[in-house]
Amino acid sequence: MPMRAPVITRLRRCVVALLVPALLVGAAPARAQPAGLPDLGDTAAVELSPRLEQRLGEAIMADGRRDPTYVDDPAIRQYLTTLGRDLAARGSGVASVEVFAIRDPSINAFAMPGGYIGIHSGLVLSTQNESELAGVVAHEIGHVGQRHVARRMAQQNQSSMLLLGMMAAALAAAAAGAGDLAQGAAVFGQAAAVNSQLSFSRDAEREADRVGLQMMTAAGFDPAGMSSMFGRMAQSGRFNTGAGPSYASTHPMSIERMSDMQNLSRASAVQAPRQSDTYWFVRAKLAVLQSGYSRAADPVGMLRAEASSHSGARAAAAHYGVAYGLLQRRDPAGARAAWQQAVAEGVQHPMLDQLGAELDLAENNVAAATQHAQAGAARWPQDRALAITEARMLQRAGRDAEAVQKLEPRLEQxxxxxxxxxxxxxxxxxxxxxxxxxxxxxxxxxxxxxxxxxxxxxxxxxxxxxxxxxxxxxxxxxxxxxxxxxxxxxxxxxxxxx
Ligand SMILES: [Zn+2]
Missing domain, CATH: 1.25.40 (Serine Threonine Protein Phosphatase 5, Tetratricopeptide repeat)
Incomplete structure (x- = not known):
């Protein structure tokens, strides 16, 4: 198999050399030399067809899924992607959407070619209800649907050329790799950083607002969630605990933009807006997953305070977050106590059942863990995290034939x-x-x-x-x-x- 390593190395070197001064991403590798624009050959002539756009997006995501900031959690992935697809199905014209979380306390979001939408954990944590989160996701889908992302990639400015170069490097690495998945191009983090710093034109922003609001309303969210989210981000930098650039800087809030948003949302106010329990559970889990990447205080303390000042699903989710955080810290007894408090709220949720099985396992009770996971998967047949947990527990118990039997219909689906x-x-x-x-x-x-x-x-x-x-x-x-x-x-x- 001929290797393309020199291409990748050369591209990566150019990318690193260009990005280090621009983004202050930390120490540059010793070999990186200051350089001008990489020689991208015929890039300028490349037409970014939808098929190529999709393939470039796939390649950069193949790299991204191995990035330490990528939140590799089936429950969070299912929640965000289902939310994105539900919105996209409301007349956006976007055929393929995948929404993923990035462990980063800064408040930001970005759309990559191919319908891949990244949401920083800090943004999710700064939202106060599901409609606010839906507002940002719908706005980003609006950019994808209006082909803003693809059009921006085809522009011949330095940032677009750089992004295209990085995506091509990821594709070259994918085409060259002879089975070694660790051999990625390692450009995802830089591509995400460049992406989240680029702004669209004012017209494009207003178009994404308009299309996004239509999707939100059709999906049953409160359209006012979009203006409250963007308005709050613009007004205050205090939510931005991270060092990175913020969504507010690429999404300036003009008076016209705000009044457009408010007029559109008043015209289509939703009576009882959607608000799922899963939103609170995902938010609590992300608070824990973000810690270690954040200067913010201990998530367990924050979630304990949240649990004591709320009731019902929001309290159960906060207790769940405490339990998850304590399990990560190898305190299964504390985690068990918090999990029982979550159960005592009387709220039933697949993420609670999934954590219950993990707790059994942490207590070295494989039989109970298997039983718990099986009961959970039977009760929540659409939950992917539970299905994965169930199969994993069966494998641990040495029941491979049953695991395959469970896995086959699910991998089809x-x-x-x-x-x-x-x-x-x-x-x-x-x-x-x-x-x-x-x-x-x-x-x-x-x-x-x-x-x-x-x-x-x-x-x-x-x-x-x-x-x-x-x-x-x-x-x-x-x-x-x-x-x-x-x-x-x-x-x-x-x-x-x-
Ligand atoms: Zn935008």
Missing amino acids: WGSDEPVLYRMAAESLARLGDPVREKRYMAEYYALVGALPASLIQLQQARAATHEFHEQSVLDARIAETKRRIEDDRAFTQKFER
Whole structure:
């Protein structure tokens, strides 16, 4: 397999050299030399077609999912992406949306090409209800739907060229990688930083507001959530506990913009706006996950105070957050006590059941953990985190055949959002001695996380291991398709070679 390492290295070096002075991202690698714009060859002539936009977005996200700031949590991922897709389905024209959280206390959000929307944990924590969060997500989807993101990428200014270069570096790394997932381009953090500092035109902002408000209203959120969120961000920097740039700086609040927003939301006020319990649970979990990346005080203390000043779902969620935080600190007894307080609020929630199983496991009670996870998964059949936990507990208990039985319908249903389901099924199949299915599932896993060469190797191994005619022809077709996709990626990244 020919390696493209020199291209990646060269691109990465240029990117690092340019970004270090611009973003003050910390110590520059010793080899980084100050340089001008990278020579991006024919980049300026590149048309950013929707298909290419999608592929670049996938490549940068393949890199992003390994970034330490990426919140790799199935419950949070399901909540945010479901919220985004629900909004996008209300006439935005956006076909594909994935919303993910970034561990960062600064209040910011950004949209990447391909419908990938990043929300900083600090932004989620600064919202006061679900409609405010929906306001920001809807606004970002508005930018995607109006093709602002794609149009900005096609501009020939320094930032756009830089972003395109970084995304191409991620794509080159994906096309070159021979199975080693650790070999990413490591440009996601920089791409996210550049993205979140770029502003759109005033007209684009107002268009995103307008489209976003329509989506919010159609989805049953309070449209006033958008103006209260943007208004509060503009008025006060005190919510911004991080050192990074803020959403308010790329989204200046003019008098016209505010009055447009208010007029539009008055015209379409929603009677009883949506407010899910999950919003509070996700917010509490993010408070814990953000700590360590934040100068802010201890999240457990903050959540305890929140629990004592509220009741119902919000209190249960805060107790849940305390329990989750204490479990992270290896205090299972304290975590158990807080979990019981959450249960005592009388609120039932899949995240509470999932944590219950984790607590059993921390107490070394695999049997109880398995039972808890199975009961939870049966009770909340649409919850992906519980489904993953259930399979993981069955695997721990040595019940691989049952784990595969549980995983197979779920990977059909959710595999593209949770590729780990394929990997888990492959792991059980390896232990059960079924190499063909094992390798086929690993191939799916690698393809979904953007590692096409690794996927190809698995498919070829599966092909060599099977003697069944139908399976052979299915695999032959998949092998041909994967080769074609790898060639497409190479053809594009070659435009960056000189
Ligand atoms: Zn905007």
